[in-house]
Amino acid sequence: MTLLELKDVTAYYGPVQVLEGVSLSVPDGGAVGILGANGAGKTTTLRAISGTVRAGGSIVFDGTDIRGMRPDQVAALGIAHVPEGRGTLGDLTVRENLRVGAYLRKDRKQIASDIDYCLDLFPNLQNRIRSNASALSGGEQQMLAVARAFMAKPRLLLLDEASLGLAPSTAKNVYEAIGRLRRESGIAMLVVEQNANLAFTLVDTATVLETGRSVLSGTTAELKGMDEIRRAYLGG
Amino acid sequence: MGTFIQLVFDGLSTGSIYAALALAIVLVNQATGLINFAQGGMAVLSAYIAWQFTQWGLPLILAILAAVVVSFAFGALVERWLMRRFERGDPDTAVVVTIGLLTLITGFCAWLWSYNNRLFPSLFPLETVDIFGAAVSVRSIGTIAVLIAIMLLLQLLFIGTKLGLALRAVAINPQSAAFSGLPVGRLLMVGWGLAAVLGALAGVLVAPSLTLTPGMMDGALVYALAAVILGGLSSPIGVVVAAWLIGILENLAAVYVPFIGHDLKIAVPFILIFVVLIVRPQGLFGRKVVVRV
Numbered sequence: 238m239t240l241l242e243l244k245d246v247t248a249y250y251g252p253v254q255v256l257e258g259v260s261l262s263v264p265d266g267g268a269v270g271i272l273g274a275n276g277a278g279k280t281t282t283l284r285a286i287s288g289t290v291r292a293g294g295s296i297v298f299d300g301t302d303i304r305g306m307r308p309d310q311v312a313a314l315g316i317a318h319v320p321e322g323r324g325t326l327g328d329l330t331v332r333e334n335l336r337v338g339a340y341l342r343k344d345r346k347q348i349a350s351d352i353d354y355c356l357d358l359f360p361n362l363q364n365r366i367r368s369n370a371s372a373l374s375g376g377e378q379q380m381l382a383v384a385r386a387f388m389a390k391p392r393l394l395l396l397d398e399a400s401l402g403l404a405p406s407t408a409k410n411v412y413e414a415i416g417r418l419r420r421e422s423g424i425a426m427l428v429v430e431q432n433a434n435l436a437f438t439l440v441d442t443a444t445v446l447e448t449g450r451s452v453l454s455g456t457t458a459e460l461k462g463m464d465e466i467r468r469a470y471l472g473g
Numbered sequence: 474m475g476t477f478i479q480l481v482f483d484g485l486s487t488g489s490i491y492a493a494l495a496l497a498i499v500l501v502n503q504a505t506g507l508i509n510f511a512q513g514g515m516a517v518l519s520a521y522i523a524w525q526f527t528q529w530g531l532p533l534i535l536a537i538l539a540a541v542v543v544s545f546a547f548g549a550l551v552e553r554w555l556m557r558r559f560e561r562g563d564p565d566t567a568v569v570v571t572i573g574l575l576t577l578i579t580g581f582c583a584w585l586w587s588y589n590n591r592l593f594p595s596l597f598p599l600e601t602v603d604i605f606g607a608a609v610s611v612r613s614i615g616t617i618a619v620l621i622a623i624m625l626l627l628q629l630l631f632i633g634t635k636l637g638l639a640l641r642a643v644a645i646n647p648q649s650a651a652f653s654g655l656p657v658g659r660l661l662m663v664g665w666g667l668a669a670v671l672g673a674l675a676g677v678l679v680a681p682s683l684t685l686t687p688g689m690m691d692g693a694l695v696y697a698l699a700a701v702i703l704g705g706l707s708s709p710i711g712v713v714v715a716a717w718l719i720g721i722l723e724n725l726a727a728v729y730v731p732f733i734g735h736d737l738k739i740a741v742p743f744i745l746i747f748v749v750l751i752v753r754p755q756g757l758f759g760r761k762v763v764v765r766v
Contacts, residue, residue, distance in 0.1 A: 289648060312654035324649030326642050337642045340635070341654040389653055 240265040240425050241286070241316075241393055246294035246304075247449075248278075248285050255281045256292070257449040263393065268419060268426040270436040270443035270457075272470050277446040279429040280321050283395045286427070287311050287318040299392070313341055317386035321397040321429075323378045325385070327371030331362055334370050334381055338388030348388070355384035358414050376407035383415060393425045400432050412438055433470035437461070445470075478607035480724045486613035488720020489620035493675035494690070494697035495704070495712040496627070497668040502706055503644040504664035505556070507564055510571045512672050513694030514578035515551075517687060519544040519673030520680045521586050524593055533594050537677050541670050548669025549662035556665070557658065582687040593680035616678050623674065624713060640664055692739075696720075699742040703749055705759020715757060719745065 241263040248256040256278045263269045271279045285292035288308040296304040303311055312318070317338075326334050335355060339348045356363045359380040365373055370381055379399055386394055399415065400408035412435050419426060419439065430436035436443065437457045444454040445466070453460075460466045494512060501509045519540050526536035555574065559567040597615035601608040631637035642650040643660045651657050676690065683689050700719055704711030719742040727738040749757060 287652065289651075308648065308651035309654050309656050312652055318652045320649065320652065324646060324652065326645045326649060328645050329638075329641060333638060333641075336635075336638060337650065337655070338653050340639060340642075385653065 238265045239263070240267075240299055241427065242295075242297045243282070243286070244295045244297075246282065246285055246292050246296060248281050248290050248292045250281075250290070255449055256285065258294070259285075259446065259449070259451045261444040261451055261454060263425050263427050265392075266423045266425050267442070268428060268440040270433070270440035271427065271429045271446060272433055272436070272443050272460075272466075273446035274469075276448075278449040279446055280397055281449075282446070283318060283320075283397050283427065283429055287316060287395060289318075312389065312391075315390075315392035316395065317389045317391035317393070318395040319382045319386045319397060319399065321401065323382040325370040325373070325378045325381050328369060330369055331366045331373070331381055334385050335388050338385035339390075341389065351388055351390070355387060358387075358418060359384055376403050376411060379403060379411050380414065383411070383418070387418060387422070387424070391424060393427065396426055396428045396430075398429055398431060400430060400435055408432070408435060415439060433466075434472070474605070475607040476728070477725075478605050479609060480728060481721055482604070482607070482609040482613045482617075484721030484724035485717055486610075486616040486720070487724070488700075488717035489616050490675050490679045491693055491696040491700050491719060492620055492713045492716035493623060493671050493678070494693055495700040495716050496623070496709055497671035497675070498697060498701050499706060499709055499712055500664060500668040500671065502701075504640070504661055505560060505567075507556075507567045507571070508698075508701075509668070510568065510694070511551075511574035511578060512668065513690035513697070514575040514582075515544070515548065515669050516672035516676035516693075517582055517685075517690050518547070518578050519669065520593065520676030520685055520689070521582050521591075523673070523677050524591055524680070524685055525586075527594065533596065537596070537673075540677065541673050544669040544673035545666040548672075549666040551669075552662045552665035553658070557661070560661075579687045586685075586687070588687060591685035593677070593685045595681035596677070612681070619674065619678060620713070623671065624709075627709070636663070695739075696742060699746055702746055703742070703756055705756025707760050708756070708758035711756060711758025 239262050244260050246256055246259045247254065259278065259282050261269065271282060273279050281290060284290040286296055288306050288311045292304055295302060298314060298316060301314065303314065326337060329337065335352050342348055361377050362380055362384065365377060370378060373381060383399065399411055403411065416439050418424065428436055428440055440457060442454060442456050443460055444451050461471065494516060497512050498509060522543050523536045523540035526539050527533055531539065555570065556567065559570050595612055597612040600611050602611060631641060639655050639660055640663065643655060643657050647657045675693065679693060680689065696719055700712050700716035704715030722745065723738040723741045726733045726741045727735045733741065
């Protein structure tokens with residue numbers, strides 16, 4: 238079953254058209270990657286979904302047209318956006334960040350056990366639970382951002398450049414943990430990632446964007462088999 | 474010694490009023506990044522509303538509570554119907570809008586209740602108590618106690634409750650907070666409402682001694698802004714300490730420094746600001762804002 242369906246989505250920053258027609262779909266429980274060069278519209282696609290940029294076309298989530306909704310309304314439907322730059326709340330502690338993530342939930346006991354689950358998933362956060370998020374390393378902040386998104390118990394996670402600015406080994410750790418999260422929770426994911434090799438460890442299929450348009454999509458195996466994809470995104 | 478203690482208590486008391494207004498300014502600034510110059514005007518309006526309720530026969534404490542409720546709603550409406558239109562634009566425009574609002578509210582109060590001084594009943598009896606040989610007024614002690622209670626309640630709200638956590642999250646990063654489903658607009662309304670309540674309390678505390686006029690809070694607003702700058706915009710504790718410091722210093726300087734006297738005491742906080750800003754531009758307790766590129 239399709240969880241999220243984008244059809245001919247357009248978006249503008251002022252007079253500049255950034256998305257000229259993006260179509261893609263994410264199946265329930267599936268993980269889809271978005272590949273593309275800088276400025277192809279990957280981040281903007283996620284922003285269009287989460288309601289932080291005004292979009293045209295159609296964006297349907299679980300049978301509801303969410304285009305034009307406010308970000309908090311989109312979040313309430315079960316979409317958690319981990320933005321580029323992580324968006325952790327610097328002056329709040331790690332635990333407070335996780336509690337903000339669970340803002341819309343009422344099941345207190347389950348929230349407590351989900352916090353424990355996050356700390357098991359990202360053991361680095363365990364020792365920093367009382368630290369302000371701004372005192373964390375880049376990798377820890379990224380882990381916190383993912384954990385906070387998970388705390389909302391979303392049905393779909395939008396993940397934007399989770400490896401940005403991280404050492405390769407840290408980035409690998411983060412992606413392994415997200416992979417485990419996916420296996421254990423069944424949350425669907427839409428993943429923007431510069432590092433396609435890393436993205437392919439997580440996603441089943443991917444869509445390629447070029448100058449604001451989706452030009453190609455396929456399974457990771459199919460994409461790896463294409464010469465131009467290998468040259469452009471997989472380092473030969 | 475007796476005079477000194479008396480001056481310190483009186484200073485703490487007036488300082489507490491500046492502090493309540495300064496906390497309101499900090500609350501709005503933390504949430505929206507702008508300085509609300511209308512905060513004093515809104516406080517005057519609240520005091521007039523309380524006064525009007527007493528005129529209609531409500532007991533003082535109920536009149537104040539009713540005014541607090543109305544002030545909360547008014548603050549929230551100002552955010553929703555006025556400030557939200559400017560929040561995404563140029564911050565300078567929004568600040569000018571608050572100055573316009575100040576003028577508007579002052580004019581409105583004058584139109585409705587005239588410029589004549591109105592006597593405002595005090596919450597506290599006009600008695601004095603003896604502290605180390607000094608006669609300290611119950612009103613001073615009461616005012617200080619109310620401010621301390623306000624601070625404790627705010628602390629409880631922001632540290633101990635889910636609403637407080639949400640307000641802090643929105644103040645830090647509204648967009649990121651929205652990604653967790655926080656209704657940013659509604660939380661901003663609550664923030665403005667709370668600030669208006671703080672202003673209302675400052676208004677009803679100061680009205681008995683100054684008597685109620687449309688411009689009653691103009692002086693207090695200036696001192697509150699001085700406290701905000703001195704204490705640091707990002708530090709609620711800092712602005713309270715700064716407000717107390719200002720209240721005490723202006724009282725002491727007026728009596729003990731003949732050159733200053735009562736006429737020049739208004740200059741004291743500004744000399745203080747001048748010195749502090751040269752040494753610590755972020756204020757005594759504030760944090761430097763570092764812009765990363």
